[in-house]
Amino acid sequence: MxxxxxxxxxxxxxxxxxxxxxxxxxxxxxxxxxxxxxFNNTLSNYFSVDARFFKSFIPLMFKPGYLAKQFVEGRRLLYLHPAQMYLFISIVFFFLFSFISREQAETIDNDLRKNIERSHAYQDSLKQKKQDSIAHQEFSKTVKSHLADLDLNQEEMQTLDSVITKDRKYSSSLFDMDFGQAEVDSMITAGNSDQEIYNFMGMKPDAGFFTKRAYHQALKFFKNKSGGSILQAFYDSVPLAMFILLPIFALILKVFYYRKGRFAHHLVFSFYFFAFLFMVFSMLVIVDLIWPNFPGGIIFLIMLSTFFYLFLGMKRFYGQGYILTFIKSNVVSFLFLSFVIPFAAVIMGLMAFLFY
Known part of the structure; x- marks a missing residue:
């Protein structure tokens, strides 16, 4: 057959x-x-939400360095892959954080609109005072021209002249700039082209790329009146910054443990450690959404516990003594917080500047 x-x-x-x-x-x-x-293939291929995640969650949170050590030693199917663990938890964090970032952006926009309205009202009052001053000067000229016709003695004429010529100037040095917001708003309302507004704002024809970009962003800000979009652009650049931070963190570990395996080994530890950080941040965001006035002291202790987690994780993963590991973990934390994170902040600021 x-x-x-x-x-x-x-x-x-x-x-x-x-x-x-x-x-x-x-x-x-x-x-x-x-x-x-x-739908199922999408979840399976990109998120891998299966029993391995739940089996990996407890060791990730309460056994620092355990998952990384198991993965490096070859037990790679029992627990969730480090990159998948990091990807899934980071997506959960940014989803939760979007609720806070959206509220912050709306608050900034509302405050900005109020400030702009107060600024316009103040500038209108300055214009009115300037018009009153012009009218007063015209009146004083008329009065002075007829002083001779009045039957006044010398002392009375001096007194009247001092009252008429009393200083009525109003300082507007706060607005002594190349351009004013009200003028730009008027040009936008009138439908002037962007190039005409750039020229009014003072942009030179031979301006460089970053200068042109600065004027472009400034005009965009005037048109949208949205400071929250700048903050949102900054937040949107965080995933890219974290993508840069993670291998730099692994490189720092490689420097301190250059005989403890390949760079990929340190990257595995970094993936799990950053996944832990994102899980802690996610929990703090959930607490903030449920309990906005959560005690700051407890939040500080939770953040401080991440340093002890790093210390214990490095101790288990690299197998060195407590004292040496404590010194190295503190130096690693200092370098990361003092140099790497500020560098990432500059990257995020640049991204927000270029793409908001």
Whole structure:
């Protein structure tokens, strides 16, 4: 009796038709593309939310360095892959943080609109005072021209002249700039071209890239009246900054433990450590959303515990003594907080400047 064969659509290998899965590549034999299959594949391929995550959660939070050590030693299917763990938890964090960032952006926009309205009202009052001053000067000229017709003695004329010529100047040095916000708003309302507004603002024709970009962002700010979008652009650049920070952190570990494995080993430790940090941050965001007045002292202690977590994790993963590990963990933390994070902040600021 001849065998009934089926061809795999993925690897084009033939196998017996009674097999539910291809024995060569593992794809399902009769894999119909439905919404359910597409959705499940997305979760499986990109998030890998399965039993391994829940099995990895407790060691991640309460056994510093354990998951990294297990992965490096070859036990790589029992727990969630470090990169997948980091990716999933970071996505959860940024999703939760979006609620806070959106509220902060709205608060900034509302405060900005109020300040702009007060600024316009103040400038209008200055213009009115300037008009009153002009009218007063015209009046004083008229009065002075008729002083001779009045039957006044010398002392009375001096007194009247001092009252008329009394200083009525109003300082507007606060607005002695190349351009004013009210003028730019008027040009925007009138429909002037961007180039005309740039010229009014003082941008030179031979301005460099960053100068042109600065004027472009300033005009965009005047048009949108949205300071919150700048903050949101800063927050949106955080994932990219973290993508830069993580390998730099692993490189610092490599410098201090250059005989303790390859760079990939230190990167595994960094993935799990940053996943722990994002999990802590996610919990703090949840607490802030539920309890906005959560005691700051407790938050400080929670943040401080991350340094002890790093110390214990390095002790378990690298296997050195407590004193030496304590010194190295503090130096690593100092370098990371003093140099690496400020560098990342500059990157985020630059990203917000260029792309907000």
């Amino acid at each position: 001849p065998r009934s064969l089926k061809e795999c659509k993925n690897c084009l290998q033939q196998f017996e038709s009674h097999y539910s899965y291809c024995p060569y590549c593992g794809q399902k034999a009769d894999d119909q593309l439905t919404l359910s299959v597409l």
